[in-house]
Amino acid sequence: MKTDRQLQQDVSAELGWEPSVHAARIGVEVKDGIVTLAGRVDSYAEKWTAERTAQRVSGVNALATRLKVQLPGFSKRTDADIAGAVQHVLAWTAELPAGALQVRVEGGHVTLSGLVDWHYQKQQATQSVRRLMGVLGLSDEIGIQPSVVVTVIKSDIEAALNRVAILDAGKIAVAVQNAEITLTGTIRNWAERETALGTAWATPGVHKVVDLMKLAH
Template sequence: MQIASSSMTSPNLALQTAAAVELEWTPELDASRLTVWAASSVVTVSGAVGSYSELAAVGRAMRRVRGVSSAIINVVVDPAAPQGATDGDIRRVVERALTWAPAVPSAVKSQVRNRHITLTGEVDWDFQREAAQLAVEDLRGVRSLDNQITLSSRTRVETAEQRLEYAMLRNPRLDARSVTVTIVENTAILTGHVATLAEKKQAGLATWVCPEVTKIENRLAVRPDSPRLR
């Protein structure tokens, strides 16, 4: 792990150090080739990792750091693939992984090109779309992944917005007092503000419990100094 050196204000240096420590203490990630820079609550992580799952872990780690309003991930995947492995080899492993994942419907299909996986198909629930990604993102040799799986349309329910706001208020990991939900043609639009990137992510996850929602536009602003529930 490297920390970019430059003349910095104390808040930026403290945030940069906190982000670097969080990366180093993430067990599923080898942070030895990463560099961290912080400026005005925005953290930039650059470098390389060995797998797509490690790349995803970088983003999750930054969401756990208090004071980060935005994270720029300039990290490339440099996989240690099996000697002589081809796209065909990876495709067969991907198909087997999707078939054996109990939460992934048969409607999910995959394509592999230049070690890049594209998932397509239509499913009923977001957890099925998430399960498909989780089933393949840890596979060796995968350089990147594009989850294009869509959700099937459902009938609108008049109280969907209110039910979503109540669900968020019940969520112990989210202070949703400043979050507003608007549903337009099965798209949930989240506006307002939260205190951390983790809360912004949690608000999006909470929205998927509503069966009327097939797409989310998470426009929540992150304000690290926002008051929080105690």
């Protein structure tokens, strides 16, 4: 098990290894395996990347963030400009059905709502928006509408988890109720967590995944 000092060094090194993050502007504090990031970033996309970069380091139990997005002068946009850009990029995102999502912008913070058929469509929408110039934050209120025929089968999900080389699937338990999946058990790092959740979300008919997995110490 890593000490807090070792973990602080590893997170700082991983941030320095990520080319899209200005690591020199980000301070890293660790206490009892909980990492806190503080400092200034130039965009919401950089903030999001810094958080995901820290989470993928082995030994990180939880993450707190005090990162502030301070846009350079040339990046600032009005809420109306941002809303127009968001609607435009969503219209050009091939994975999204036309008119499925609604957009609200307040103080540079974008909220997406509406219904889609698949989790990957939620991911495509948020991924497209978070990198837009002028965005200070993003709230995902997009729902997934259950399929007419729910084909969620516990054995299929377990088989899918077993096919993923990065996972120790034997330590993850799967429970299915209607179109809701609950994952319990232990994972070794955040990368395993993200992989397990992504695998569950890829199952046809799923509209909710409950994550009760715990990091192994």
